[in-house]
Amino acid sequence: MMNLLSRIKKRRTKNKFIRNRNKNILKHKNNQNRISLIEEEEEDIEEGFSIKSSAPSHTHGVQPLGNLYFNPGSINSRDTGLGNLHTLTDELVLDILGFLDGSSLGVLASVSKSFYVFTNHEPIWRNLVLENLIDGFQYNGLWKTTFVSAYYPSFDISSSDRRSFKVRDFYSDYLFQSWLCANLEMKHEWLERDNIVRKRGISVEEFVRSFEEVNKPVLLEGCIDNWDALRNWDRDYLVKLCGDDVKFSVGPVEMKLRDYFRYSDQVREERPLYLFDPKFAEKVPKLGLEYEVPVYFREDLFDVLGNERPDYRWIIMGPAGSGSSFHVDPNSTSAWNAVIKGSKKWVLFPPDVIPPGVHPSPDGADVASPVSIIEWFMNFYGATKNWKKRPIECICKAGEVIFVPNGWWHLVINLEESIAITQNYVSRPNASTLVSGTEDRVNLHDKFKNAIEASFPGAIDELTQKEEEKKIQQRKLSFWDSVVDSNVGAFKFSF
Numbered sequence: 001m002m003n004l005l006s007r008i009k010k011r012r013t014k015n016k017f018i019r020n021r022n023k024n025i026l027k028h029k030n031n032q033n034r035i036s037l038i039e040e041e042e043e044d045i046e047e048g049f050s051i052k053s054s055a056p057s058h059t060h061g062v063q064p065l066g067n068l069y070f071n072p073g074s075i076n077s078r079d080t081g082l083g084n085l086h087t088l089t090d091e092l093v094l095d096i097l098g099f100l101d102g103s104s105l106g107v108l109a110s111v112s113k114s115f116y117v118f119t120n121h122e123p124i125w126r127n128l129v130l131e132n133l134i135d136g137f138q139y140n141g142l143w144k145t146t147f148v149s150a151y152y153p154s155f156d157i158s159s160s161d162r163r164s165f166k167v168r169d170f171y172s173d174y175l176f177q178s179w180l181c182a183n184l185e186m187k188h189e190w191l192e193r194d195n196i197v198r199k200r201g202i203s204v205e206e207f208v209r210s211f212e213e214v215n216k217p218v219l220l221e222g223c224i225d226n227w228d229a230l231r232n233w234d235r236d237y238l239v240k241l242c243g244d245d246v247k248f249s250v251g252p253v254e255m256k257l258r259d260y261f262r263y264s265d266q267v268r269e270e271r272p273l274y275l276f277d278p279k280f281a282e283k284v285p286k287l288g289l290e291y292e293v294p295v296y297f298r299e300d301l302f303d304v305l306g307n308e309r310p311d312y313r314w315i316i317m318g319p320a321g322s323g324s325s326f327h328v329d330p331n332s333t334s335a336w337n338a339v340i341k342g343s344k345k346w347v348l349f350p351p352d353v354i355p356p357g358v359h360p361s362p363d364g365a366d367v368a369s370p371v372s373i374i375e376w377f378m379n380f381y382g383a384t385k386n387w388k389k390r391p392i393e394c395i396c397k398a399g400e401v402i403f404v405p406n407g408w409w410h411l412v413i414n415l416e417e418s419i420a421i422t423q424n425y426v427s428r429p430n431a432s433t434l435v436s437g438t439e440d441r442v443n444l445h446d447k448f449k450n451a452i453e454a455s456f457p458g459a460i461d462e463l464t465q466k467e468e469e470k471k472i473q474q475r476k477l478s479f480w481d482s483v484v485d486s487n488v489g490a491f492k493f494s495f
């Protein structure tokens, strides 16, 4: 998969489209993947978005709704072909179609041009594959054909379903946006901000004092240089090491590494499946032996729970565009994330700042955020531009480790195919927060508190008292006053 970063640097001017800041109306010029806004200047590259050079024009000719208004006399075939269902929103039509099986969708596709487009919407077929082929699948470039070839192996998909019909005069913002998000380049301005503190060779004491105790992110350079993983791990090595017997967790399914790479090589979708496996070291012990916990994170109070500790370490792999949408790590844990191959763009907000477009439930257990990471950048990243409380951002490259303090919101997008290891842990400065942070999870809270009391008598009381003293100190100087340097509009960590 080509490196997004290098593509951005080339700053190609072709295949770009400009979005209307005021009217949000797009005009799609068929056959060229090129969209431009009436009344907007094409030379305005900084304001524009770029479509990936590999992007096909929309498979079924779907155009954004705004184009309808520039084609006088044309009728939206979306509506005429849906009959009485035309009053439903696109999401609702798709939700209803989501209840059907593959054969019913196939039959419905022949009813009208509109049903043809809706029933060919790839996420419907993706769901069918993920719900029905949980032991793995052979992705063959499209979710629909992947499903059909798994269920009807004798059916010749090469000649029929691979051919897609373009439908004239079908206008839908929802379906168009799904295509757009799958094919959009990361904009240069989404990547350029780098305001994290970087440290190389600091002592554990300095890390604890300057970052862990004050709960601030830091990017640590050079602390995993001795990892065999950094030297060895690439596709060929991992496929050979893991063989064809081992399967890894990929969303709701389990996949062989070979099959996952086959998928990630061909995928072109808004939310690529992400390999995220907490049992990798049990499945393939050598994977666990080829890395070690960086020196800064060796104290982990969750160890007191022994075998009962929740999942705490993951191997992560994914193509460019995959990643993690905004969330806070569970159980008030902190985390470190080491990039072994590739690179990741990080955006982090402190615990008291809910990122724009994110709506956590009152108890914080559920997070409603925009459909995809790319959509967040498209629709919400710009909103943070003039915030006093701007996020911490960076690109973490192979060999670098980011410290994610507990309670911080974070979003991550892989800029190229990436492999990483992450671990969640509880350090002494965070132990009291963790005990209170697990209060809603009664079992975990009691178990952890009792285990800590048994191993370190009196420690919780002592830490809670320290925490109280810290809060009193902090009230005197608000967090943002302490980190924002208003003169340069960037972060200044005054430790």
Ligand SMILES: O=C(O)CCC(=O)C(=O)O
Pocket (backbone or CB within 6 Å): 316, 323, 324, 329, 335, 337, 344, 410, 412, 420, 422
């Ligand atoms: O996608 C990634 O590498 C980030 C993972 C992450 O945010 C997490 O494990 O909490």
